Amino acid sequence: MSDETERDFRERIRRSFARQGAMRTIGAELMRIEQGMVEIEMPFSESLTQQHGLLHAGIISTALDAAGTYAAYTLIDADASLLTIEFKVNLLSPGRGERFLFRGEVTKPGTTIIVFDGRGYAISQEAPAKLIASISGSMMVVRGRQGIQD
Amino acid sequence: MSDETERDFRERIRRSFARQGAMRTIGAELMRIEQGMVEIEMPFSESLTQQHGLLHAGIISTALDAAGTYAAYTLIDADASLLTIEFKVNLLSPGRGERFLFRGEVTKPGTTIIVFDGRGYAISQEAPAKLIASISGSMMVVRGRQGIQD
């Protein structure tokens, strides 16, 4: 893959990420874009909690879905797009921490369907990263407005 | 179940829901609380979108997880609480609409684990409700701080 192409997918992903209102709302930032792997980080916020003051399972899913989606974006044509078909999230430890890291990785690329896995961690300066959630999901590769309109 | 008890679980759920920062952030409101079934509604907002301007799959999951969680809350003791173990969401149609309805229903009550199913719809005054997503998930019944601390 040429430098040109690499830069292309990074720029494309940054632009797409910036269009996601939900990413701004949860305070998520793109930290790393590699072929087939993307990392997102976000700080804890009281505006993202469930009833015990922990990070909401749905917000964890939002970040994991985005990490997986953009990991898949690194592998598709510039004129293609992706829609999430489904995902499953396991909540492994309480979503407690100052900051969270979400990594998405492509498990199986494909021309029609891309399958990804991902993990979420509570991170801090002092302690080792703590695994809080995992995701496995699949996405459909769409071209033009196919699948986005209905 | 006495009127007293019914009122109790409704009030308990309203208080718990109000503590969820994430529900305020996504603009969700509790619309209906029945034994084993809860409905939540929210308006569309640009702050909740994915890259095509549709409602984000993760935000849909957030609302569906909450609807399922509170459906389960109607069936547990007043001093017990719930933590989501896992859920799977299928995205069935693009999350496009002015307003969305999310219904969670308990499929299998239990003393340790409660399993729920739920569905999300785009709703409007003019057109029939459109099914946009389904969820199936499980929750652990926790007592005291068990499971919430780690």
Place this chain on the structure above:
Amino acid sequence: MSDETERDFRERIRRSFARQGAMRTIGAELMRIEQGMVEIEMPFSESLTQQHGLLHAGIISTALDAAGTYAAYTLIDADASLLTIEFKVNLLSPGRGERFLFRGEVTKPGTTIIVFDGRGYAISQEAPAKLIASISGSMMVVRGRQGIQD
């Protein structure tokens, strides 16, 4: 849908079901084929158990996947076929009983992806059916050998 077409999809499904070696192995029979809904039954057998002598979660999945797959087959063209993309199964009660019923239903038809839900029950002459498992899954509609070869 004409009688001719209805008979067609029923015959097509019976032939396809008969080609599944796994259905013979688990002793499954097609009991009902309606548009978008299929029921399968099987007797308990010691050859299908997990370590406590209950029906194995994987065997339950095998029957639920088949019920969902054939529910979807009722809605596709005669020259199309289906491959399972993914499914999630929740085990709701121990798989104990003399006989089991598995029902698959199409939740969302589509030209590329079909989403189904299903439930499994322990059934007997004397007692009401007992819900033992639920499934939600998605399938890809394939034409020719697309997706089957790799």
Place this chain on the structure above:
Amino acid sequence: MSDETERDFRERIRRSFARQGAMRTIGAELMRIEQGMVEIEMPFSESLTQQHGLLHAGIISTALDAAGTYAAYTLIDADASLLTIEFKVNLLSPGRGERFLFRGEVTKPGTTIIVFDGRGYAISQEAPAKLIASISGSMMVVRGRQGIQD
């Protein structure tokens, strides 16, 4: 962990595996038992196929569930047992091959719930292993007959 204990969990798992009628039926063998990781192998058989002659998604699930279950068995007390709560399987490539390897690994141990992940591969003498499926699931740790009776 002492040699005694290690031998213990290996023997316990071999006995439990041998009680699974479903493992005999699908021709599965325990190949490797390490703490938190178990591998199972099985040959292809026409008795385990779906309608295109590929290994049935449900049979793949049966083997992956067993690999995950026994990976978790390596981490629990000798008098405890496990019941599958749920799992999700993604089918990544057609289940074609002479022989299959299924690996289950514990992602998150716990006193009540254990979460596992796993992968299935088509293997042969000549070609590299081909990833055909992934699983993520959760199990409940049960003591005595709790959870097994209902």
